[in-house]
Amino acid sequence: MTGLSSAAATAALWPVLTPGRALAQDQALAATRARAVRIDGTTLERAATPVGQGGYRRLVAGPGWPVVVRGELAGATSGRDDRRTGLASFVQFTDLHLTDTESPVRFEYLARFNDSAHRPQEALTVRGASSLVERVNAVRQGPYTGLPFSMVMATGDNTDNHELIELDWYLTVMSGGRITPSSGDLTRYEGVQNSGDTQYWNPESALRDAYKAKGLPQIPGFLSGAIRPFDAPGLSLPWYTTVGNHDDSIEGSLPDLGLLNSLYTGSRKVEGCDDATAAQLADALVHDPGKAAVLLGRLLTNGGSIRTVTSDERRHPFTPAEFAKAHLNPAYTGAGPVGHGFTPDSAAGGKLYYTFDLADGVLGISLDTTNRAGFADGSLGSTQLAWLESVLKAHSGHWYDSDGHTVRGGSDDRLVVVFSHHTSTTMGNLLPDPYRPFEGRHSGDELVALLQRFPNVVAWVNGHTHENRISAHGHAVAERAFWEINTASHVDYPHHARIIEIADNQDGTISLFTTLIESAAPYTTDFSDTSDRGLAALYRELAYNDPYATPSARIGTAADHNTELLLTRPAT
Structure with a gap:
């Protein structure tokens, strides 16, 4: 249509x-x-x-x-379209959640308590992400500046359960290559969607399950199509990676202390349990990871509905060091750069934060806001916070000290865009990192306060919430304000990514243009079409119809979609 x-x-x-x-x-x-x-x-x-x-x-x-013009932080003057000079144009992906749906370490039976535990569309995450790559390759340039995209940044939760096989899928989607989106026995699907359990959508069966009762269709060939190999084109422009909590912990919630490695790679998959245990486990995943691990152990020994699946060593969870090392593999270089932000030093020490040249005169900073103590929300360690402050000072012509006094800096004065997975409101997890137990942790409010000391910080771009939301961080001193740009996921509807452009209006203001994009999949679906394009279209439509999700809450308002965000240009 x-x-x-x-x-x-x-x-x-x-x-x-x-x-x-x-x-x-x-x-x-x-x-x-x-x-x-x-x-x-x-x-x-x-x-x-x-x-x-x-x-x-x-x-x-x-x-x-x-487009919605937002002038909370600076006024809009007439004629700026004619004066505009483009400074940067790039794309944000976030929360791809490429999911090994056949993995034994999943909690699908908790979907009625937590919609992210199981989604009817999740067997198609890899194809959906590749279709998004196709869209970026076709669009190529910013709609307002006309500048070619300089890069794509994926702001975390690129994998769903930090498995090596999911990481391989992510890196191949981004760099291009042949993908078989299946684990275990590659000739057949071994997950809950052909379990015969009525609490799940069994797409290829006529079984009257809970999802079909809500209108989801029967689609013959859906699962065999979902695990069929395909060729991912890969991005035609450079790309970078920011780490998220699902790239760092068990289902994004439980700390990975190596205790469940044999379960990941083994053959016992829990597909169901009684309502009381499910309610306890869902609550423990949010509030008490230790209790969650105990409950999971009980389900495996007795009380859970167990399915035998084909074991697979590729499901082994990766460490931060392995995450960085994988990005350095020449097989995944694609359009570059080598390492996609990570270096051999990153791989050696598991240091997952870095800087890069986003565009001429614009510095990108990628942070690691995960907390290996577990839980979904994040924070920053003291070492990283001090590093960030030193980087900002090195690339700022002037800044403000904690008392509000102006401090003159060096000659390398650049605009700065900060990237992270977590948002300012989801960085309250101050539990000690079990791998650095004596290091302090710092909240989103502390990060906002630091960024506002540096007038050349124009944006903080992030994900995690699966919602479109753009927030103004104002300040009494106009040049100390910046915008926080939070974009919805590409696993839950509305399946958005975002183009961000920076332009100098030549009138003392800067405009940040934010334009949402969808994948290249057709908008209309055909339940008899299980081609790659047909499956990518179904991925979007099934996500909208997930009975446990709330797409209206995630899509955001018009002021969170296509916007022009005005800022006072920092004085030189």
């Missing part, structure tokens, strides 16, 4: 809009297109839109989303 652009079509897709509001939407889109260099392949052109009422809802290509 082609994109819809008339006021009548807008009103048809969004019945809650009055004709007047639909017309205003069309006018805003027209104004947006007039300001852009190009809109092809972005949500400025068209966006996935649900149609129908109740039950299983189909997706179509609906009207695009207009």
Whole structure:
């Protein structure tokens, strides 16, 4: 289906809009297109839109989303489009969650308590991510500056359960190559979606399961298609990696102290348990990792529904050092750079934070906000916080000390974009790192305070929440403000990535343009089509229809989608 652009079509897709509001939407889109260099392949052109009422809802290509100008931190002056000079253009991926759905260390039976434990679409994560790569390769440049993308940054949770096989899939999706998105016996699927258990969606079966009762279809050939080998094109531009909690711990929650390694690579998979145990385990994963490990052990010995699967050493969990080392493998260099931000020193010491040249005059800083003590949320260690402050001082013409006094810096004054997995509001996990028990941990509020001391910090880009949310971090001194740009995941609907452009308006302000993009998959699905494109389309639509998810909460508001974020340009 082609994109819809008339006021009548807008009103048809969004019945809650009055004709007047639909017309205003069309006018805003027209104004947006007039300001852009190009809109092809972005949500400025068209966006996935649900149609129908109740039950299983189909997706179509609906009207695009207009740009929203946000002036909380600086005013917008007329004529800036004509004066604009592009400084940087890049893409953010986040929370790909490439998932080994056949792994014994998964908690699918907790989905009714925690929607991330099992998703009906998760067998298609690898194909969905590769389709997103296809989109970036096709779009190639920022819609407002016209600058070619300098790089893609994946801001963490690139794997779902920090398994070596998931890491191989991620690195191959990004760099290109042949992928078989299956583990264990590669000739057949061995996960909960052909278990015959009615609590799961069994897509190839006529079984009346809980998901089909909510409208999900029967799709013959779905699982065999999901594990079929395919060729990933890989990104045609440089890419970098930031680490997330799912890249660092068991299901993103339990500290990995090596106690479950044999379970990862073994042949016993828990597929179900009684409601009381499931409720206790779901709560323990959030509040008490130690108790969670004990409960999991009990399920394996008695009380759990156990399935025998084919063991696979490639499911072994990786360490931070192994994570960095894998990025240095020449097989995964792709469009570069070698190591994708990590160095041999990173591999030797497991140091997963670094700097890189994002564009001429723009420095990128990638942080490691994970806490190996467990739990989903994060923080920064004292060593990393001190390192960050030293880097900012080295690349700032001036900054402010903790008392608010101006300090003159060196000559290498650059704009700075900070990347992390966690957000300012999800960095309250101050438990001691078991691998550095005597090191202090620091919160998101402390990181905001540090960044605001450096006027050349223009943005903090992150993921983790699976929501689109853009926040203004204002300050009484205008040049000390910056924007926090949080983007939804590519495992839960709405399956977004984000183009970010930085432009000098030549009037004392900077504009950050944020434009959401979707994968290259067709918007409409065909339940008889299990080709690579057909599966990628189903990945998006099934995610919207996950009965345990809340897509409306994750998609964000118009002010979190396609935006122009204004800032006062720091004085030189």
